Amino acid sequence: xxxxxEVNCGLHLVxxxxxxxxxxxxxxxxxxxxxxxxxxxxxxxxxxxYSSRQxxxxxxxxxxxSSFPILQxxxxxxxLYSDRLSLERQKLTVCPIINGxxxxxxxxxxxxxxxxxxxxxxxxxxxxxxxxxxxIEEISGLSTLRCLRVLLLGKNRIKKISNLENLKSLDVLDLxxxxxxxxxxxxxxxxxxxxxxxxxxxxxxDNLNGLDSLTELNLRHNQITFVRDVDNLPCxxxxxxxxxxxxxxxxxxxxxxxxxxxxxxxxxxxxxxxSWYKHTVLQNMMQLRQLDMKRITEEERRMASVLAKxxxxxxxxxxxxxxxxxxxxxxxxxxxxxxxxxxxxxxxIATDEDRKDSxxxxxxxxxxxxxxxxxxxxxxxxxxxxxxxxxxxSVVDTYLVEVDGDTLSLYGSGALESLDRNWSVQTAxxxxxxxxxxxxxxxIVHVLPKLKIKFPNSLHLKxxxxxxxxxxxxxxxxxxxxxxxxxxxxQGNPVVNFTLWKYYVLFRLSHFSMQKINGTEVTQNDxxxxxxxxxxxAHVASxxxxxxxxxxxxxxxxxxxxxxxxxxxxxxxxxxNEENNDSKRLVGENTNRATLNYTTKDFYNEKLxxxxxxxxFCKTYIEDLVKEAxxxxxxxxxxxxxxxxxxxxxxxxxxxxIRNKNSYMKxxxxxxxxxx
Numbered sequence: 030x031x032x033x034x035e036v037n038c039g040l041h042l043v044x045x046x047x048x049x050x051x052x053x054x055x056x057x058x059x060x061x062x063x064x065x066x067x068x069x070x071x072x073x074x075x076x077x078x079y080s081s082r083q084x085x086x087x088x089x090x091x092x093x094x095s096s097f098p099i100l101q102x103x104x105x106x107x108x109l110y111s112d113r114l115s116l117e118r119q120k121l122t123v124c125p126i127i128n129g130x131x132x133x134x135x136x137x138x139x140x141x142x143x144x145x146x147x148x149x150x151x152x153x154x155x156x157x158x159x160x161x162x163x164x165i166e167e168i169s170g171l172s173t174l175r176c177l178r179v180l181l182l183g184k185n186r187i188k189k190i191s192n193l194e195n196l197k198s199l200d201v202l203d204l205x206x207x208x209x210x211x212x213x214x215x216x217x218x219x220x221x222x223x224x225x226x227x228x229x230x231x232x233x234x235d236n237l238n239g240l241d242s243l244t245e246l247n248l249r250h251n252q253i254t255f256v257r258d259v260d261n262l263p264c265x266x267x268x269x270x271x272x273x274x275x276x277x278x279x280x281x282x283x284x285x286x287x288x289x290x291x292x293x294x295x296x297x298x299x300x301x302x303x304s305w306y307k308h309t310v311l312q313n314m315m316q317l318r319q320l321d322m323k324r325i326t327e328e329e330r331r332m333a334s335v336l337a338k339x340x341x342x343x344x345x346x347x348x349x350x351x352x353x354x355x356x357x358x359x360x361x362x363x364x365x366x367x368x369x370x371x372x373x374x375x376x377x378i379a380t381d382e383d384r385k386d387s388x389x390x391x392x393x394x395x396x397x398x399x400x401x402x403x404x405x406x407x408x409x410x411x412x413x414x415x416x417x418x419x420x421x422x423s424v425v426d427t428y429l430v431e432v433d434g435d436t437l438s439l440y441g442s443g444a445l446e447s448l449d450r451n452w453s454v455q456t457a458x459x460x461x462x463x464x465x466x467x468x469x470x471x472x473i474v475h476v477l478p479k480l481k482i483k484f485p486n487s488l489h490l491k492x493x494x495x496x497x498x499x500x501x502x503x504x505x506x507x508x509x510x511x512x513x514x515x516x517x518x519x520q521g522n523p524v525v526n527f528t529l530w531k532y533y534v535l536f537r538l539s540h541f542s543m544q545k546i547n548g549t550e551v552t553q554n555d556x557x558x559x560x561x562x563x564x565x566x567a568h569v570a571s572x573x574x575x576x577x578x579x580x581x582x583x584x585x586x587x588x589x590x591x592x593x594x595x596x597x598x599x600x601x602x603x604x605x606n607e608e609n610n611d612s613k614r615l616v617g618e619n620t621n622r623a624t625l626n627y628t629t630k631d632f633y634n635e636k637l638x639x640x641x642x643x644x645x646f647c648k649t650y651i652e653d654l655v656k657e658a659x660x661x662x663x664x665x666x667x668x669x670x671x672x673x674x675x676x677x678x679x680x681x682x683x684x685x686x687i688r689n690k691n692s693y694m695k696x697x698x699x700x701x702x703x704x705x
């Protein structure tokens with residue numbers, strides 16, 4: 030038995046015998062000085078006066094009529110110790126029959142081998158019963174002891190608290206060192222002040238309601254993981270929880286609501302090993318005077334308050350981060366659903382077009398109305414369910430822009446608009462990695478020039494769920510300033526299924542001298558292999574294009590380089606030195622690669638519409654020219670036919686007019702005068 034488990038209950042029971050004929054006075058005092066109890070818990074100060082001498086005057090006589098021994102005391106013993114009896118260390122296995130001792134108030138059965146409480150029902154004036162260190166397995170035989178104030182059953186074999194219904198005046202209950210697994214059947218003990226359940230098998234503390242007078246509760250050396258109902262004990266001052274399995278303050282949070290608790294112990298628990306232990310306890314239990322048997326100073330309280338404030342700020346920040354993380358998760362899930370819907374729409378459009386073509390081929394006169402829908406939510410219950418799942422989310426949640434260290438992550442096509450923001454120079458210069466997720470690559474192509482300007486230090490691009498489906502799309506990346514690393518996630522990018530896609534990237538973007546692709550270092554052998562595989566492709570592309578088409582493809586800088594190449598072709602080989610030859614070769618390689626460009630579908634459609642408009646204009650213009658030329662030609666032919674006759678008539682009229690010269694001159698003068 031642990032001495033502390035006995036001592037720290039701290040109750041000092043004093044029995045004072047009055048000379049008056051009335052009943053003796055019993056006084057119970059709480060003693061906070063544990064050093065005055067070197068021995069057992071709840072020792073009364075009269076024990077030393079009679080415990081050793083009583084045994085000399087007590088006889089236990091066997092009876093043929095009963096299996097129990099019968100107690101006999103001398104008349105001198107009865108007079109001297111009329112209200113008390115000690116049968117300590119008598120090797121008793123049963124409680125003897127005690128007749129003629131109805132006035133007993135103190136009964137001691139310590140250190141015996143008693144297995145059952147019996148033969149004491151007639152001692153109705155009994156105030157203290159001590160059965161410490163026996164072999165009792167069940168609490169019984171106490172129903173008539175209504176005056177009992179102290180019951181000591183420590184170090185027995187009791188497994189359950191029971192049969193205490195009539196002991197409503199009980200003041201001290203000691204059940205330490207037993208096998209109890211649950212606190213029960215004590216809610217009626219409204220006068221109980223001290224309860225000792227140390228060294229049992231308790232795993233939790235609850236069911237303490239009704240113990241309105243309890244001031245001390247000893248729960249040392251159990252297996253307790255959480256505590257409840259302690260805040261419902263209005264008088265509790267001392268609580269001993271040493272050597273249990275309490276690992277967090279949350280499991281004993283009810284203690285913070287207790288206004289009476291002044292002394293508590295947690296030593297020997299996992300919680301006591303934490304760095305935050307002391308200041309957390311002090312911050313939540315400001316009324317404490319002692320913690321782990323040490324007095325709490327004002328400096329400790331002040332430090333606890335400061336640390337608690339810091340802890341609270343840390344918790345708020347952690348809570349804020351948790352909310353942001355959860356919002357990020359929900360937003361990404363929503364963006365993913367939007368992406369899936371978009372992909373299903375595209376797939377349905379393709380299916381509808383194929384179905385429409387098929388139906389037209391079979392019967393041009395029949396059109397199935399269901400094939401005209403391009404939206405998945407209109408074509409099946411699954412798509413409708415996905416659409417309903419999107420309801421309740423705001424428009425803002427359809428994309429996400431996140432800056433984490435040196436990485437800019439963009440989720441959803443709406444995030445591309447963030448590139449138009451006024452980014453601070455510090456933030457923009459810090460970004461080295463840009464990640465695109467759930468965005469069509471063709472949409473990304475449009476913002477690549479902005480990316481180059483806004484984030485000049487971006488060296489690493491990541492693509493996930495961006496519909497990279499063909500090698501030509503990599504051509505668009507050539508317009509960036511620089512790329513050291515490229516990561517293409519297989520999810521949502523079928524292009525990675527092509528065996529040679531990495532070599533094409535190295536070939537087309539050779540001017541970047543890339544270091545890694547999908548986390549793998551790029552070697553010199555990779556560069557050589559890329560040139561062997563695709564070098565001829567660039568040569569064919571540049572040589573087969575007409576000069577005007579080639580110049581229109583190249584940028585201004587490339588145009589100058591290309592003209593330089595054309596001008597150099599006419600010079601003699603000896604005029605151009607070897608260095609210029611090398612420079613010309615390099616320029617030629619870059620120019621050849623520049624012809625391998627990529628046009629997005631939308632841009633191609635726009636160009637196609639523009640070309641159609643130009644063709645239509647040209648056709649109309651030519652038709653008008655032809656029509657006008659035809660009319661002129663027809664007029665010319667008609668004139669050629671009429672001209673001879675017209676000429677004859679003109680000559681005839683002239684001859685007739687000038688035949689009478691004087692008349693003609695007068696007529697002319699008259700016309701001139703009329704004109705004036």
